[in-house]
Structure formats: C-alpha cells, structure tokens
Amino acid sequence: MTVTDSAERETDLVSTAEGAENVLSARGVTVGFGSKIVLQNLDLDVRRGEVLGFVGGSGMGKSVLMRTILGLTPKRAGTISVFGHDLSTASEKERLTIERRWGVLFQQGALFSSLSVKQNIQVPMREHLNLSPQLMDELATLKLELVGLPQDSADKLPSELSGGMIKRASLARALALDPDLVFLDEPTSGLDPIGAAAFDSLIENLSSTLGLTVYMVTHDLDSLHSICDRIAVLGNKRVLAIGTLDDMMKNDDPWIKEYFRGERALRRV
Numbered sequence: 001m002t003v004t005d006s007a008e009r010e011t012d013l014v015s016t017a018e019g020a021e022n023v024l025s026a027r028g029v030t031v032g033f034g035s036k037i038v039l040q041n042l043d044l045d046v047r048r049g050e051v052l053g054f055v056g057g058s059g060m061g062k063s064v065l066m067r068t069i070l071g072l073t074p075k076r077a078g079t080i081s082v083f084g085h086d087l088s089t090a091s092e093k094e095r096l097t098i099e100r101r102w103g104v105l106f107q108q109g110a111l112f113s114s115l116s117v118k119q120n121i122q123v124p125m126r127e128h129l130n131l132s133p134q135l136m137d138e139l140a141t142l143k144l145e146l147v148g149l150p151q152d153s154a155d156k157l158p159s160e161l162s163g164g165m166i167k168r169a170s171l172a173r174a175l176a177l178d179p180d181l182v183f184l185d186e187p188t189s190g191l192d193p194i195g196a197a198a199f200d201s202l203i204e205n206l207s208s209t210l211g212l213t214v215y216m217v218t219h220d221l222d223s224l225h226s227i228c229d230r231i232a233v234l235g236n237k238r239v240l241a242i243g244t245l246d247d248m249m250k251n252d253d254p255w256i257k258e259y260f261r262g263e264r265a266l267r268r269v
C-alpha cells in the first residue's frame with residue numbers, strides 16, 4: 001500500500017508530459033539579497049530518474065538555489081519549472097499538487113523536536129491529505145521500514161536518536177507522500193564514514209527501486225563517486241559545469257580541478 005493507493009492524487013493537473021526528460025528546468029535565474037547578487041542568469045536541467053550531486057564552494061549559493069526552487073526564497077528574474085510547470089505562474093491548487101510530488105531533507109534534518117518520529121513523518125500527510133489516524137500510522141510504519149529504521153523508533157523524540165537515525169527519519173518524512181523528486185541538502189554531513197556510506201547506498205537503492213529523481217547538495221566526495229549519475233558545480237553565480245564524474249575529472253576550471261583532482265581528492269583513492 002502506498003499513499004498513492006490510499007489517496008487520490010491529482011496528477012492529471014501537473015502530470016509530466018510522457019517521455020519528458022527533465023523534471024526540473026531553471027532558466028536565467030537571478031537571486032539576490034539587498035545589493036548582493038548570489039545567483040545570476042543561472043540555467044539548470046535535472047533529468048528524470050537521475051541522482052544529481054550539487055557541489056560548490058562554501059557560500060556560493062547551493063542552499064539559496066535549493067530554497068529558490070522550493071519557492072522559499074524569491075527570485076529577481078528567470079523561470080523555474082518542475083514537472084513541466086512554471087511555479088511562479090501556477091495556481092495555488094497546481095502548486096500544492098507539485099509540492100506533493102517532491103520531498104525535502106533539509107540540512108540538520110529539521111525535524112520538529114517536540115514531535116515523535118512517527119508524528120514527524122505524518123506532518124506532510126496531515127498537510128496534504130485527509131487520512132484516518134490508523135492509515136497514517138500504517139504508512140508511517142512502512143516509511144520507517146523503507147529507510148531502515150527499527151519500528152520502536154516511531155515513538156521516540158528526535159533528541160533520542162543518533163545523527164544517522166535523524167537523517168533516516170528526515171528521509172522517511174521526505175518520502176511520506178511517495179514523491180517523484182527529492183531534494184537532499186548535505187544528507188551525509190555529520191555522519192561517520194560507515195554511516196555515510198550506508199546512507200549513500202540507501203539513497204541509491206531508493207532511487208533505483210522507486211525511480212526517484214534525487215537532487216543532492218553535498219560536499220561528500222565519496223557520495224559523488226559512488227551514487228551520482230551527474231554532478232553540477234556552482235560557481236561565479238551560475239552552474240559552471242554539469243556532467244559525469246569523468247567530465248569533471250577532465251575539466252580545467254581551477255576550482256573544479258582542485259576539487260576533483262587536488263590533494264584531498266587524490267587522498268581518497
């Protein structure tokens with residue numbers, strides 16, 4: 001049983017055109033705060049079913065771009081369409097339907113500290129669907145299973161969980177509505193290498209079994225090497241380069257060269 005089975009989804013309203021390759025397209029996006037321009041004339045395409053890793057120096061605007069795509073930070077120019085629909089011209093109903101098709105894992109997990117894990121997972125269900133408490137409990141149980149959390153974590157508060165469990169609980173919440181697209185902001189930060197590798201394989205599994213498209217901001221070279229189909233590099237207020245890891249290894253931009261072929265990168269092989 002899935003949320004899709006249990007509640008009628010208005011997918012017709014915003015269905016992606018059959019065969020359309022990009023689930024997300026940004027064109028000429030400019031974002032600033034006061035006199036500071038963070039992103040300028042940025043273009044980006046995210047392909048259906050891919051795991052896209054987003055890298056860039058600290059403060060380059062990776063989180064700002066993600067927040068802009070999600071509609072949490074306003075843009076000054078440009079268009080962003082998700083599932084073929086321009087969010088800024090979409091009606092309220094269309095927007096809600098689009099939002100139901102994506103899930104978000106914010107940095108630090110951003111779970112509600114006073115709610116149990118189960119209640120956290122049920123927040124998007126309460127927001128978007130009208131389900132019985134029993135059905136929501138059954139769905140929360142399934143989501144816990146999906147992300148590899150023990151059932152006894154359902155009634156725990158976030159403060160009772162380890163860092164790795166918080167990431168998994170946040171992922172369970174991001175998957176609450178069976179999304180087609182998930183945004184992950186530094187999902188492996190703060191995890192030890194074994195926990196990070198386990199989280200990477202969880203994301204890879206979910207992506208291949210559920211056909212999820214994954215947009216992942218990361219600083220983790222291991223994640224980039226092990227699970228990303230393509231990598232986008234943010235720099236000079238735009239997407240400097242986008243392509244496979246091989247493409248990045250051949251790129252001669254100084255930052256990209258240092259990031260992928262510098263001392264730190266070479267130490268990991």
Ligand SMILES: Nc1ncnc2c1ncn2[C@@H]1O[C@H](COP(=O)(O)OP(=O)(O)OP(=O)(O)O)[C@@H](O)[C@H]1O
Pocket residue numbers: 033038056057058059060061062063064065
């Ligand atoms: N609400 C805001 N008001 C003013 N400036 C902001 C705001 N949000 C972000 N910025 C600025 O935008 C720039 C980009 O920030 P952002 O958090 O997107 O960087 P980042 O690439 O995600 O960095 P990191 O890798 O360190 O997380 C920074 O200079 C930041 O100070």
